[in-house]
Amino acid sequence: GAVVSQHPSRVICKSGTSVKIECRSLDFQATTMFWYRQFPKQSLMLMATSNEGSKATYEQGVEKDKFLINHASLTLSTLTVTSAHPEDSSFYICSAPVVAGEYFGPGTRLLVL
Amino acid sequence: SQQGEEDPQALSIQEGENATMNCSYKTSINNLQWYRQNSGRGLVHLILIRSNEREKHSGRLRVTLDTSKKSSSLLITASRAADTASYFCATDGGGTSYGKLTFGQGTILTVHP
Numbered sequence: 001g002a003v004v005s006q007h008p009s010r011v012i013c014k015s016g017t018s019v020k021i022e023c024r025s026l027d028f029q030a031t032t033m034f035w036y037r038q039f040p041k042q043s044l045m046l047m048a049t050s051n052e053g054s055k056a057t058y059e060q061g062v063e064k065d066k067f068l069i070n071h072a073s074l075t076l077s078t079l080t081v082t083s084a085h086p087e088d089s090s091f092y093i094c095s096a097p098v099v100a101g102e103y104f105g106p107g108t109r110l111l112v113l
Numbered sequence: 114s115q116q117g118e119e120d121p122q123a124l125s126i127q128e129g130e131n132a133t134m135n136c137s138y139k140t141s142i143n144n145l146q147w148y149r150q151n152s153g154r155g156l157v158h159l160i161l162i163r164s165n166e167r168e169k170h171s172g173r174l175r176v177t178l179d180t181s182k183k184s185s186s187l188l189i190t191a192s193r194a195a196d197t198a199s200y201f202c203a204t205d206g207g208g209t210s211y212g213k214l215t216f217g218q219g220t221i222l223t224v225h226p
Contacts (some may be wrong), residue, residue, distance in 0.1 A: 032212060043201060043216045044156075097212030101146050103147060106155035 002069045003027065004096055006105035010057040013084055014113055021079045023050075023094030029074035030096035035067075038107075050077040050094075084112040119202060119217040127225050133187040134220040136202030137182075143207025145178055146214065147187050150199045159187075159200075194226040 017074045023033055030050045036044040048058045048069055056069035068080040079087055093107040118137045124127045126132055136145070136226070145158040162169045162178045175188040191225055199221050203214040 034213060036214075036216075043218050044203075044214075046213055046215070049213060091153070095156075095212075095214075101144075101158045101161045102212065103158070104148075104156040104212065109153070 003096065004103045004105040006092075006094060006108050008108060009106060010109040010111070012111045012113065013109045015085050016083055018082045019082055019110060021081075021092055021094075021110075023077045023079070023096075025075045025103070028079075028096075028098070031074060032097060033071065033077040034095045034097070034102075035069065035077075035079050035094050036093045036095065038093060040091075044093065050079075052077075069097055081110065084110070086112045088112050090103075117149055119200075119220050121220060122218065123221045123223070125223045125225065126192055128192060128194055130192055130224075132192050132196070132224070134187045134200050134202075134222070136185045136187070138185075138202075138204045138215070138217075139183065140204075140206060142180070142204045143211070144192045144205045145176075145185050146203045146205065147174075147176060147185075148203060150201065150219075152198075156201070189222075192222075192224045194224050197222060197224050200205050 005024045033050040035047045037047050038044045046059050047062045048056045050056050050069045050071045052071040057087050058064045071077045089112045091107050091109050094105045095102045120135050132187045144163045148156040150156050160171050160176050162176050173190045178185045199219045201219045204219040
């Protein structure tokens with residue numbers, strides 16, 4: 001069964017609105033989670049590291065004020081895309097590291113009209 | 114930034130044949146992982162090989178790692194139509210970057226029945 005869940009699985013929104021994506025670790029605690037973005041027919045790019053109890057760290061070129069990350073608990077990280085625009089349409093995937101690798105969530109497909 | 118390069122970008126084979134995908138990277142690593150992604154879906158972790166390992170097997174999968182050449186290969190033996198997917202290598206630099214994965218561009222594998 002899935003060990004990392006994401007919600008929603010897909011969302012369509014109007015340009016200018018904000019969208020929140022949740023990432024939950026099931027049956028284990030994750031002090032760190034990662035957020036990736038994948039554009040169509042491309043690979044995954046790391047956006048940011050979500051840290052429980054401290055601020056998220058963002059990769060170069062990722063706007064921290066646009067992509068708000070909150071690691072609310074040891075099992076939940078949220079990514080909020082603020083004032084979304086069509087160019088933010090993408091597949092957003094979270095992950096939680098474990099000893100033998102990473103557990104990835106099923107992803108959230110965001111379409112901004 | 115993407116540091117992994119994979120080749121081929123696309124591979125088309127017949128069921129029963131073997132499929133080999135290659136991955137190269139640029140910086141030192143703690144481990145290298147291979148993932149599979151079905152179209153529009155999340156990632157499935159296939160295998161992790163540590164920097165001090167040279168070869169690893171899991172079922173029909175065989176992964177090699179050559180740290181001197183900064184390259185890895187994934188071999189899928191006796192392929193099946195259900196193996197059709199995109200395959201990505203991802204490197205983990207370890208240390209303070211533990212869990213942060215840098216993905217290759219991916220290989221699209223098509224297995225014809």
